[in-house]
Amino acid sequence: MTRIIMNGCCGRMGRVISDLVKNDKDAEIVAGVDIVYADMGYPVFTDINLCDVEADVIIDFSNPAGLENLLQFAEKKSIPVVLCSTGFSAEQLDYIREKSKTVAILKSANMSLGINAIIKLLKDASNVFVPAGYDVEIVEQHHNQKLDAPSGTAIALADAINEARNGEFTYVYDRSSVRQKRDKKELGISAVRAGNIPGTHEVFFAGPDELIEIKHIAYSRSIFGNGAINAAKYLADKKPGMYDMSDVIAAMV
The missing domain is CATH 3.30.360.10 (Dihydrodipicolinate Reductase; domain 2)
Structure with missing residues (x-):
């Protein structure tokens, strides 16, 4: 069972993934993070640093503004991160590559x-x-x-x-x-x-x-949600480094 923290859980994709995971016997969302609180059926924290729930991987569908906070938390807790957010600056992309030396990060412009x-x-x-x-x-x-x-x-x-x-x-x-x-x-x-x-x-x-x-x-956002879930299952036990969806596909065939 892959235990997931859903960062951006109350947004559109966070809700899509939450619904998909309900029917997935191999995954569970154990906590969520969002600046706007909503009842999601699991603990929701307004700041990821307040999250004290043990997990195997983080799925991020939030905003580039929170990147530094997210990756510092992931590094501290040694939790791999699936980065699904887009719009990162050149400096943020450099930061992602630097943090991948100490924590596993999977980044893709499209999760399909x-x-x-x-x-x-x-x-x-x-x-x-x-x-x-x-x-x-x-x-x-x-x-x-x-x-x-x-x-x-x-x-x-x-x-x-x-x-x-x-x-x-x-x-x-x-x-x-x-x-x-x-x-x-x-x-x-x-x-x-x-x-x-x-x-x-x-x-x-x-x-x-x-x-x-x-x-x-x-035709629907579910294709991105399913891709993110597959990526999370793949990344959960990986060593530090940069990964992408080609690695996930290679592991599936």
């Missing part, structure tokens, strides 16, 4: 098993299609309430392709300011914000007389 399986596919696909002269474009769509554009997931998909190609691409988000043909070293990333469109990510490899499309649609 599907997205992370696609990331693996893209690395292989880019080494087939890019040398053959295919153009690469990413189009992501979300509802009209989403604040950031492009999405963190779109950037993660682009990064997977670019890393596989040793950083040869330049990301292009807007072509309206120039009038010229597309450069072969461009990786275009476009964002759509409208209505209640579910999170959709499409990657195109476009070559002569051929189009390969890899697409993912998120």
Whole structure:
């Protein structure tokens, strides 16, 4: 049984994960942390430093502002952390890497098993299609309430392709300011914000007389919750270090 502290338990994803864990015989949320208190069916603390419940792992779906406090607590208690929050600054990313020397940390821009399986596919696909002269474009769509554009997931998909190609691409988000043909070293990333469109990510490899499309649609937040729970089970007994969802997928196959 994996004992979980849910940081950000009263938020949307915290509630989703709490509901999912109720039906999981191999996991239990033993405590939660949130600045806004709510009855979640387990002890809830407004400050993680007040939490005195023993646990195997922390799932964090909160806010980057609380990162330092969270990781200091995790380090002190020797509890691994699954970081699901996004929007970390460059300085915070450096801090995460530093703390991973003393506590196990799993960080992912997207907790979906599907997205992370696609990331693996893209690395292989880019080494087939890019040398053959295919153009690469990413189009992501979300509802009209989403604040950031492009999405963190779109950037993660682009990064997977670019890393596989040793950083040869330049990301292009807007072509309206120039009038010229597309450069072969461009990786275009476009964002759509409208209505209640579910999170959709499409990657195109476009070559002569051929189009390969890899697409993912998120119909509910449960896919991210299930991914976070699987990550927590994986990380619970791991030694200090940086991990990501590729490690979780590798352990599942």
